[in-house]
Amino acid sequence: MxxxxxxxxxxxxxxxxxxxxxxxxxxxxxxxxxxxxxxxxxxxxxxxxxxxxxxxxxxxxxxxxxxxxxxxxxxxxxxxxxxIMKASTGVRVTTTSSLAAMVLIPCQHEFEQANPNISMEISTGESIDNQSYLIPIRFGDVAVAESSDVISAESFNVFGAYGMRSPSWSNEPITLFTTEWKNKSLPDPPLAAWLEINGLDSSNIKLKKFDQELFGIQQAMAGNGLVFCSTTLTKRLLKANLLQQFETQSVKSDLCYYVPNKDSFETRSAARFLNWLEEILNQ
Amino acid sequence: MxxxxxxxxxxxxxxxxxxxxxxxxxxxxxxxxxxxxxxxxxxxxxxxxxxxxxxxxxxxxxxxxxxxxxxxxxxxxxxxxxxIMKASTGVRVTTTSSLAAMVLIPCQHEFEQANPNISMEISTGESIDNQSYLIPIRFGDVAVAESSDVISAESFNVFGAYGMRSPSWSNEPITLFTTEWKNKSLPDPPLAAWLEINGLDSSNIKLKKFDQELFGIQQAMAGNGLVFCSTTLTKRLLKANLLQQFETQSVKSDLCYYVPNKDSFETRSAARFLNWLEEILNQ
DNA sequence: GCTATAGATGAATTAAACTCATCTATAAGT
DNA sequence: ACTTATAGATGAGTTTAATTCATCTATAGC
Structure with missing residues (x-):
């Protein structure tokens, strides 16, 4: 030319x-x-x-x-x-209410502190608008998700409010909050496996079910019972002395968090966010 | 940016x-x-x-x-x-048959010699395709054309084949070729004014009319009579000893050559061509 | 007729674009 | 499996081109 x-x-x-x-x-x-x-x-x-x-x-x-x-x-x-520039100055994430409320939102400030030039926007719900540069973090079956897309394989355990005494599983009636997914195609929380691993039986356990783990966790924090939920969601609450766990073993599940086509996000912001997320989920 | x-x-x-x-x-x-x-x-x-x-x-x-x-x-x-580049490597001119045949085409080579990086394309006729970068040289009434667009005001005179003896206007019958424009709105060739200025009368003159000056000029060159036509067209033929003029005065007319919106041609090629054209027409 | 402003021009400066030399990783050939 | 050739990455050095500065001209407004 x-x-x-x-x-x-x-x-x-x-x-x-x-x-x-x-x-x-x-x-x-x-x-x-x-x-x-x-x-x-x-x-x-x-x-x-x-x-x-x-x-x-x-x-x-x-x-x-x-x-x-x-x-x-x-x-x-x-x-x-x-x-492109707009996309690269921020990340827009959409995910489940539970992950947003228990993990993303509490850590949002920390992420923005560590990455001053990246703003983070979190949304939840059915906004399936296939907008460009929106990062969806899905909760689903490990068998369904591409293995390279998985960010966190979920383990489950039982948690209770901080400071409560260890429950005696065989002697007293226990209220246990657990989850029944709205989406019936998802694997159920592995309660049976957990009971087996820990040598417990369900005779004293009174189950109460929500459709989101979030609600059971909040009930447990309020001292209204124990919650059987994923360790990913409670990690931060344990550290912050808002929840505690007992002498029980956690159990692996078929559930995971994953980002469809994770490797197709080419903005540095998205890449940094995804790295950061994997770090805090797997630390 | x-x-x-x-x-x-x-x-x-x-x-x-x-x-x-x-x-x-x-x-x-x-x-x-x-x-x-x-x-x-x-x-x-x-x-x-x-x-x-x-x-x-x-x-x-x-x-x-x-x-x-x-x-x-x-x-x-x-x-x-x-x-733009294509337009600037050449000029495309469209004009009357007469100007093309008598002036432009004979001088085409000379122009291209003097301007090696400009090619010149000449077309005549009704191709009114309003193509960009096509330069139209129109023949018309000075009263109609914008004065800044005029490149040559036409004078008329009588010419004959080179080497013939001067005609004796009063003693012998003379064949005089002149033009009747196809376009009736154009002013007629100023034959009456020319006769008056030269103190001649038309009694011995037998007029023959074509619709293009070109044809009369060719008849005159062939020795078939005299031609009353614009000096612009004959200038070159006089120099080349193909035509001659006699002791008559030329007469101004209301006719001219002009380029509509002459100043709107901004390519250097067009500008150079138009300058060159004015020069050879007015030398 | 003066002053201020917009643009033109040419030389000097500065910043960028580009290359060279070197290195790594892949693909193809033996 | 080992060699060779090819495409790209990287960093330092060079060259080109873009930008500025100083100066000049012409217009518009006062």
């Missing part, structure tokens, strides 16, 4: 604003640079692009035609760049 | 061709330059544009989006530039 793109950029701005001076301001250059660019362009193309009427300029017919093309062309490119 | 246009150009080419090496060849650069440009772009935008699979590359989703935008944008700009 024999004409410089910067000259075209200068021309586009000057044409749009009808002034070398204003173009210079817009592009953070001196009017001299604009003048050089445009006369360079004119001599390379062998055309006059501006009529010089003393200290005033006006587009020639040829100039007008070129201006239309350059404006449109650059606008197309700029808007694509802008979209 | 924080991203360099040259980097975008490099990216566009690499994306389209799927190879840094090919992009380098297309842009007459080294593969290194392409690599630098693209990594610069990626770090500025905070995104990954290409997946690097060893020595093979493939566009990421973001890269694909950007590639679409840049390809389209640059294509728009390039095609406008190409049109």
């Amino acid at each position: 024999q004409v410089s793109l910067q000259a075209l950029k200068a021309f586009e701005s000057a044409a749009r604003q009808g002034s070398f001076k204003l173009a210079a301001e817009e592009l953070s250059l001196t009017p001299t640079a604009i003048s050089h660019h445009i006369s360079n362009l004119e001599s390379r193309l062998n055309v006059t692009l501006f009529h010089r009427l003393g200290r005033r300029i006006s587009l020639t017919g040829t100039g007008l035609r070129l201006a239309k093309a350059t404006s449109e062309g650059f606008r197309k490119i700029d808007s694509a760049l802008e979209e | 924080q991203v360099s246009l040259q980097a975008l150009k490099a990216f566009e080419s690499a994306a389209r061709q799927g190879s840094f090496k090919l992009a380098a060849e297309e842009l007459s650069l080294t593969p290194t330059a392409i690599s630098h440009h693209i990594s610069n772009l990626e770090s500025r935008l905070n995104v990954t544009l290409f997946h690097r699979l060893g020595r093979r590359i493939s566009l990421t989703g973001t890269g694909l989006r950007l590639a679409k935008a840049t390809s389209e944008g640059f294509r728009k700009i390039d095609s406008a530039l190409e049109e």
Whole structure:
């Protein structure tokens, strides 16, 4: 190509604003640079692009035609760049109520502190708007998710309010909150396996079910019983002395959190967020 | 703007061709330059544009989006530039048969010799295709044309074949070819005014009319009579000793050659052509 | 007729784009 | 499996091109 793109950029701005001076301001250059660019362009193309009427300029017919093309062309490119830049200054995540409320939202500030130039936006619910650059963290069956997409395989255990005494499983009636997913195709929480591993039986246990783990956890924190839920959600609450666990073993489940097409997120922000997320979930 | 246009150009080419090496060849650069440009772009935008699979590359989703935008944008700009370049490497003129045959075509070679980088294309007739960059040289009434558009005001005189003896206007019958324009709104050739200025009367003159001056001139050259026509068309023939004039005075007419919106032709080629044309018509 | 402003011009400076040399990883050939 | 050739990455050095500075001209407004 024999004409410089910067000259075209200068021309586009000057044409749009009808002034070398204003173009210079817009592009953070001196009017001299604009003048050089445009006369360079004119001599390379062998055309006059501006009529010089003393200290005033006006587009020639040829100039007008070129201006239309350059404006449109650059606008197309700029808007694509802008979209990318917008996407790269922040991450937009959507996930389950439980993960959002128990993990993401509490850690949001910490993430933004560690990554000052990345803002984090969290949404939950059925907003299936297939918007570009929206990162969905799904909760599902490990058998269904691509293995490379999985960020956290879920283990389950029983937790209770901090400070309560260890329950005596065989002697007293126990209220245990657990979850029955709204989505029936998901594997159930592995309560039976957990009981077996810990050598317990369910005769004294009175089960209460919610459709989100979140609610059972909140009940447990309020001292209204114990909760059987994923360790991912309670990790932070244990550290913060809001929940405690007992001498029971946790049990693996077929459930996991995963991000569909995890490797297709190419913005650095998304990559950093996903790394950070895997770290806090698997620490 | 924080991203360099040259980097975008490099990216566009690499994306389209799927190879840094090919992009380098297309842009007459080294593969290194392409690599630098693209990594610069990626770090500025905070995104990954290409997946690097060893020595093979493939566009990421973001890269694909950007590639679409840049390809389209640059294509728009390039095609406008190409049109201008094409226009500036040549001039395309359309005019009357007479001016074309008597002046433009005989001088075409001379013009192209003097302007080696400008090719000249001459067309005549009703091809009113309002194509861009086609220069029409019209023949018409000075009162109708914009004065700034006029290139030559026509004077008329009588001419005969080279070497013939001066006609004796009062003693012998004379055949005089003149023109009756097809377009009736044009002023007639000023024959009456010419006779008056030269103190002659038309009693011995036998008029024959064509609708183009060209034909009368050719009859006169063939020795079949005299021709009353514009001096512009005969100037060259006089010099070349193909025609001669006698002791008569030429007479001004209301006719002229003009180029509508003459000042709207901004290509250097067009400007140079128009200057050259005015020169040879008014020399 | 003076002053201020916009642009033109040419030389000097500065910043960027580009290349070179070197290195790594993959793909192909033996 | 080992060698060879190819594509790209990386960092330092060089060259080109973009930008500025100083100066000059012409217009517009006072």
